[in-house]
Amino acid sequence: SEWAAAFQSSALAVRSSQLRTATLPEVGGVLDVATTTYSWSGHEERSAYYAALAADPLDHSGGQWVAERKSCLYVEPPLVADFGLHGLANAAPPEGASVGGGDAIYELRRYQLQLGYTTVPRFLELYAGGLPSKLAAPGTDPSSSLVTVLNTEVGSLNEVIELWRHGRGTVAMDQSRQAARGAAPWREAIGSIAALAVSFTTSIHRPLPSAPWQ
16 A cells, blocks of 8 residues: 555654554454554653654655554563563564465454453453463464563553464464364453453454564
8 A cells, every 4th residue: 555655664664673563454443544563661762762753854654644643552461471472572573473474464352341450450360371271272373373462551441452473364363263262271261351341352464564573
């Protein structure tokens, strides 16, 4: 698309070492909504970067193709390190990123939870309890990997996101989903999580050619 071409040549894409993913959705919600993911050490680094970007006359990452922008801040809970997930702090492409022959997709799984201070901690406790069985489920496609888990710091509060990469595209996603259904501890965890959730959505995204993570 013209927007993707503009993004690829923009200062935002070329200069940001914090950029991880830049994707466009294929299915699962409103189309033509680009999603970019960054990793920041804190608010100060993020603010300084965008201040410099705003002053750069070469930056044309928005231009005529952008109707609106939305920005949210998320944090990675301790389970990302506990389970050895790739995480956003690691700038290198996720392990197995060469698998898939250009068919790779990212799957965003969003849980909107009930309001309350204890809801997200309880979700993460249940999630961590069932996750090992899901990750080790027999039949899981080897190109599927859980890249990170995030929960909201600024934005729609009490939202938790799983970011999965499937190197063989939807074939891998479907195979890994089917395998997870056979993991009894995971099914039990999801049954308990359902009582905490207001809604759950999934969407499939394709990485832009300029994105650091493919």
